[in-house]
Amino acid sequence: MTVTAPPPVDDAGPDSRPAPVPPRPRRRHRVGRVTKAGPLTYVLLVLAALVSVFPLYWTAVAGSHTNAEIAATPPPFLPDADLFTNIGRAMDEAPIALALVNTVVVAGCITVGTVLCCTLAGFAFAKLRFRGNKVLLGLVIGTMMVPTQLAIIPLFLLIAELEWVNQLQAVVLPTLVTAFGVFFMRQYLSSALPDELLEAGRMDGASTTRIFWSIVVPVARPAMAVLAMLTFLTAWNDFFWPLIALTSDNPTVQVALAGLGGGYVPDRAVIMAGTLIGTLPILVVFTVLGRHIVGGIMQGAVKG
């Protein structure tokens, strides 16, 4: 059966909304309000961009000097040659290479699991009518207000009981579901997936499972991609639970960084080099996919 092309999610442009939204006049060439930016706008935006980027740039600068050099007045503003020495020392202090591998594994598993669970549930909430779905959806949304702190103690006791402390599955399993993901997929599918398509599938005698894989997933793919990116980013950066579930023997990047920053002999250049090496991979990914992540965040905001 044929599936109409899903609307693009990943274009950050102002016109990129799912098809079923009632048509509005195109907004790109507006009269009056959206005027061309003046020089002052550019100055302010460049300043804001500098503020955004500078701490990261300075991480590279500080991480590539010796400790004494950073302390000089005036401080250095260009990267230097000691980066690899510092990274080497940071890796002696904290198992950063292991942490990077662990984080890729953890974030990868969480991303796959979350996208799958959330697409299933999002589809059910968007398109299947079953008793109690409103209540259950309300429950999902309500959980967004519950602080992490409320789950931490029993989860810790649980993984202690299972002897999972310091094991990666202790981080993966509790993080597999996000209320946000369910809500995000539901919002997308309820507007992007026409009921007619499902009915046509049903007419052809397809089971619900078959309909899910051959109709829903292809339509949902753009939103799944956005959710995957956001989930991976969040999982990579997650701090509180990994800090409790893991130790510095088998850390994720964030746990390793916490150990590095809390060391007894704080060598600032080494800390910065470690921060750089732990942050660079996700920043590279982000720079490559940034456009789509921006689009996803804006999409989520408008559609809600």
Place this chain on the structure above:
Amino acid sequence: MTIASDEPQVASIAAPSVLPGKRRRTSRLTRNRWGYAYVAPFFVLFACFSLYPFLYTAWISLHDVDLGDVDGAQWVGLANYSDLLSNEFFWNAARNTLTIGVLSTVPQLAMALGLAHLLNYSLRGRTFFRVAMLLPYATSIAAATLVFGQLFGRDYGLINAGLEAVGFDRVDWEGGSWSSQLAISVIVIWRWTGYNALIYLAAMQAIPEDLYEAAALDGASKWKQFLHVTVPGLRPTILFTIVVSTIGAVQLFGEPLLFSGNGTTNGGSSNQYQTLGLLMYDQGWTNFHLGQAAATAWAMFLIILVVVGGWALLARCRARAER
């Protein structure tokens, strides 16, 4: 529900009133019991890793429990909660959480609004600016805090060097009460302003053009248009960002934990920036008093409920008053 407290992207509850529910038709083709099977994976995980822990936390909060000896838990009723109310550390942490929350949220959202306004112009390099604004959001709490901890360093920090260069005195950012809370707020502001700006931008682009044209015909200046068209149009989104920021602010943990650079949980030598999140961790994992930690966690949840409920009530009253 999730463990990732740093869960920022709950963006979607922005304007719940426009859920596309109008076109619903109860087709026999979509009405079926498969729904349960599809939501089952989510709810099984949810039950195991969220619902059960919440309830268990409530049970623990009514007991005297040591981290090393959970089986030896003693029923103490509400004693953990009453202890909390007479615990000066709790009130200190609550105050710090409040001040850091206000110091970080108010400028953050105001600047995000301004940035969104700038980004809404027709721009060259539009994508570049948007991605650049979002770069801090992609940086982890741990990395951001370690970097800012260096920038705010008393003796060798870049910020003090800058202050000195323009003739001010050096500030002991970590040691002072206000200064440390300000510095921690700066980290939060840095990480979240761009994200909120994009959310405002998305909402700005959904404001119908005719409103601006009508305002312009009435002779409203750009500033008046911003005040009387843009801001009212953004009201649900602003409420949403306030709610999300509030939830985040109450849970603030990583920044105060790592800011000092020595990995202790006391939040400064005189607890000057110990937040509720940090206090809870301190009670549970430094002092092993799980009962107290659980009571603190529930107190945090109640605070979130009260504050968010307050915001919602305020918004409803306002909407009614305008009608």
